[in-house]
Amino acid sequence: MSKITARFHVSVVDLLKKKQAGTPIVMLTAYDYSMGKLIDQVEAVDVILVGDSLGMVCLGHNDTIHVTLDDMLHHVKAVRRGVNRAMLLADMPFMSMQIDHATAVTNATRMMQEGGADAIKIEGASPLLLEVTAHLVQSGIPVMGHLGFTPQCLQTMGGFKVQGKTLESAQLLIDSALKLQDAGVFGIILEMVPSEVAQLIRDTLRIPTIGIGAGLGCDGQVLVTYDLIGQFPDFLPRFARRYANVGVTIQKAVTDFAQDVATQRFPKEPDESFHFDKAQLPALTQYVHRRQAQRAEDGMESDLYADAQLYTPPVESTVSST
Ligand code: KIV
Numbered sequence: 001m002s003k004i005t006a007r008f009h010v011s012v013v014d015l016l017k018k019k020q021a022g023t024p025i026v027m028l029t030a031y032d033y034s035m036g037k038l039i040d041q042v043e044a045v046d047v048i049l050v051g052d053s054l055g056m057v058c059l060g061h062n063d064t065i066h067v068t069l070d071d072m073l074h075h076v077k078a079v080r081r082g083v084n085r086a087m088l089l090a091d092m093p094f095m096s097m098q099i100d101h102a103t104a105v106t107n108a109t110r111m112m113q114e115g116g117a118d119a120i121k122i123e124g125a126s127p128l129l130l131e132v133t134a135h136l137v138q139s140g141i142p143v144m145g146h147l148g149f150t151p152q153c154l155q156t157m158g159g160f161k162v163q164g165k166t167l168e169s170a171q172l173l174i175d176s177a178l179k180l181q182d183a184g185v186f187g188i189i190l191e192m193v194p195s196e197v198a199q200l201i202r203d204t205l206r207i208p209t210i211g212i213g214a215g216l217g218c219d220g221q222v223l224v225t226y227d228l229i230g231q232f233p234d235f236l237p238r239f240a241r242r243y244a245n246v247g248v249t250i251q252k253a254v255t256d257f258a259q260d261v262a263t264q265r266f267p268k269e270p271d272e273s274f275h276f277d278k279a280q281l282p283a284l285t286q287y288v289h290r291r292q293a294q295r296a297e298d299g300m301e302s303d304l305y306a307d308a309q310l311y312t313p314p315v316e317s318t319v320s321s322t
Contacts, residue, residue, distance in 0.1 A: 009118050010046045010087040012142050012186040018046070018219065019208040025187075025220025027089075027210050028228070030079045031058050035225060037082030045086050047210075049121065049222065050076045052091040053151070056234075057226040064151045067093045069107055076115030089144060090117035094152045097122055097132050104132045108141045119143065121189065123150040125176035130183050137184030145180040147173060148214065149192035160237070162213075164197045177201045177209075189222060190214040192239070213239030 018025050027047040030036040031054045039045050054075055055067035076090045096107045111117045119142035122133055136143050148163045157163070164173040174197070177188055187208045190198050195215025202209045202217055211218030223240055226232035230245035260266035267273050276284065295301050 015187055015208050025208055025210055027220060027222035028225045029053060030225060031075045033078045033082040036079035040083045040086050047087045047089050048083055049089045050079050052093050053224050057232045063154050065094045069093055069096050073115045076117050080116030088118045089121055090115055091121050101135045105139055108136055121146055123152045125180050130179050134183040143185045145185040145188040147176055147188055148190045162192045164193045170197045173197060174201055177205060181205050181207050190218060
C-alpha cells in the first residue's frame with residue numbers, strides 16, 4: 001500500500017492549540033527565499049509573515065502605504081519557495097481590501113493561489129473591514145487581524161503612536177478585537193498597545209493574540225526580522241530587541257572585500273579560480289595574437305574610450321548665467 005505523504009504547514013488549529021496550552025507562539029517576518037528558508041529551518045518558529053513592512057526595510061519607502069499587491073506577491077512567492085513547515089502569512093497591502101467584496105476576494109485569492117500564502121492578514125476593524133473580513137472567512141480564506149497601531153493608518157494615527165492608552169480607546173480596542181473574533185479571524189496581531197490592555201484582550205478572546213510592542217500578556221510575539229538581526233539601518237523601535245548586528249557584519253565584509261580587491265588578494269590563485277589546460281595555453285595565446293593583428297589590419301581596433309572626455313555629460317550649472 002502506498003503511503004500518502006502531504007506537505008503540512010503549521011495550521012490555524014495548531015495556533016489555537018498553542019493558546020489553549022499556554023505555549024507562546026513565535027512569529028517572524030521574511031521577505032525573500034533565503035531568509036524564509038533560514039527561519040523555516042528553526043522549528044521553534046510557528047508563523048512566517050511576509051509583512052508589508054518590506055516597503056520600509058526592503059524597498060526604502062518611508063511607510064507601508066506605497067506597497068502594492070504586486071510588490072507583496074513578488075516577495076510572498078519568493079518566501080514560499082523557502083518555507084515548507086511554518087505557516088506562511090501574507091499582509092494584504094493598503095487599499096487591497098476596501099474597494100468591494102469581489103475585489104477583496106480576488107486579491108486574497110491571488111495571495112494564496114499565486115503567492116502561495118497559507119493565510120492573509122488584514123489591518124484594522126472598521127465596519128467596512130469587519131464586513132470584508134467576515135466575507136473572506138465565509139469564502140474559506142483564513143484571516144488574521146491586526147489592531148492597535150496599524151501602520152497603513154500612519155497618517156490618520158498621526159505617527160507611530162501607542163494605541164489604547166485612554167479608557168475610551170482601550171474599550172474601543174477590546175470591542176474591535178471581539179468584533180474581529182466574531183467575524184471569524186483565527187488570531188489578532190496587537191501592535192503598540194499597553195501591556196495591561198493586551199493582557200485583557202488575550203484573556204477575553206478564544207483566538208490567539210500575537211504582540212509587537214504589546215508586552216508579555218499576549219499568546220505570542222512577532223518582530224520584524226531586520227530589527228532582530230540589525231539589518232535595517234534607519235531606526236529601531238523601542239519595543240524591538242536586536243539579537244545580532246548583521247549590519248556591522250555586512251559592512252565589515254564589504255570593506256574587507258574592497259580591500260582585498262584593491263590589493264589583489266582576491267581571488268586567491270588557484271583555489272578561487274578555474275584553470276585552462278596548460279598544454280593548450282600557447283596555442284590559445286597565439287590565436288589571440290593572430291586575431292588582434294587581423295582586427296588591427298581591418299581597422300577594427302580604434303579605441304572607443306580613448307577620448308573618454310567626449311562622453312562625459314556636461315556639468316549642469318545651478319547658477320543662472322544671466
Ligand atoms: O508588516 C509587518 O511586518 C507587520 C508586523 C509588524 C506585525 O505587520
